Amino acid sequence: MSLKGTAWHRMAGYASEIRHTANDLLQGKENVHKSVFDETHSAYQPMKERGVDGLFDWLYSVGICGHASKPGLCVNGSYLDCNPTEACAKYCYACFGHYIMRKVAIKGELIALAAHLDPYRVAHMISCEYNVAPTHRHGEALRMFDKGDINDDWLKVIELLNERGIRTQIFSKYPELIQKLDRDMNVIMWSVDASAKNLHIYPTLPLAFVYKNKDYPMLDKLKDRFLEYGGVVLPIKGSKEIPVVPAWAEKYMCPIDSGKKTIQKGVIKRAGEWRCPDCDLHGSAGCFYGRSLCNIKRTLA
Structure with a gap:
């Protein structure tokens, strides 16, 4: 399988150049690697002058959490941490649109x-931002890695967030890492598509199944797993086909990706508009079916 030439490969190369520049700045090098992260970016001079302290000063000024429309509040990571399948590398939504903007790519890196340098400080900053977010005032799960994926550094950050009472929502290609997390405090899903061959290795992990209608037979074989452990069916956004799934899978379909709801754009929610925290709060469908905020509160009571 070659990922060369895919959308993810392009963005990972972009990310590698940015990271090279950032590391040079932190090390105080005279000849800093040239990339799109240059003197015109607001983090460049603080990092050049004050190293790690300059980096965190900048993050304090701009905030760590993003405000992507679908999750409402999210924390982005690095493309370099991704472990994509061929289909994921070609079609990942986080390799298109506003995600490819220079400032967004640099901030994620x-x-x-x-998170690698000081997971404790990052967890503290995230918790401060989360606690004043209007989209999560009831304790809804914080979406991690709207782009990027988990690693050992982020594992520590998430555990620290859980200690502060913050739940997270995670889609990941690293089952060996997410299975270490507390399932009462983290809505974890192993991201897979029809090319997955090793689902038996972690048989109790909930799945986030990227779906096309041709995958109907494979999805139907996963019925018992979904019914026992939960998960979500994610029709490919922007696809022209109307998703057709087995009757049992309807409640596991993402209401936004399936077209039943539209993403809320403004502060005021209009009829038919939705965000991930709404599913968490109401336990309606998809990722949070059976694992919503109200279910978790009963479990922990």
Whole structure:
């Protein structure tokens, strides 16, 4: 399988150049690697002058959490941590649109670098931002890695967030890492598609199944797993086909990706508009079916 030439490969190369520049700045090098992360970016001079302290000063000024429309509040990581399948590398939504903007790409890499340098400080900053977020005032799960994926540094950050009472929502290609997390405090899903061959290795992990209608037979074989452990069916966004799934799978379909709801754009929610925290709060469908905020509160009571 070659990922060369895919959208993810392009963005990972971009990320590698940014990270090279950032590391040079932190090390105080005279000849800093040239990339899109240059003197015109607001983090460049603080990092050049004050190293790690400059990086965190900048993050304090701009905030770590992003405000992507679908999750409402999210923490982005690095493309370099991704472990994509061929289909994921070609079609990942996080390799298109506003995600490819220079400032967005740089911020994601600097956040991931900060998590590596000081996970305790990153967890503290995230918790401060989460606690004043209007989209999560009831304790809804914080979406991690709207782009990027988990690693050992982020594992520590998430555990620290859990200690502060913050639940997270995670889609990941690293089952060996997410299975270490507390399932009462983290809505974890192993991201897979029809090319997956090793689902038996972690048989109790909930799945996030990227779906096309041709995958109907494979999805139907996963019925018992979904019914026992939960998960979500994610029709490919922007696809022209109307998703057709087995009757049992309807409640596991993402209401936004399936077209039943539209993403809330503004502060005021209009009829038919939705965000991930709404599924968590109401336990309606998809990722949070059976694992919503109300279910978790009963479990922990």
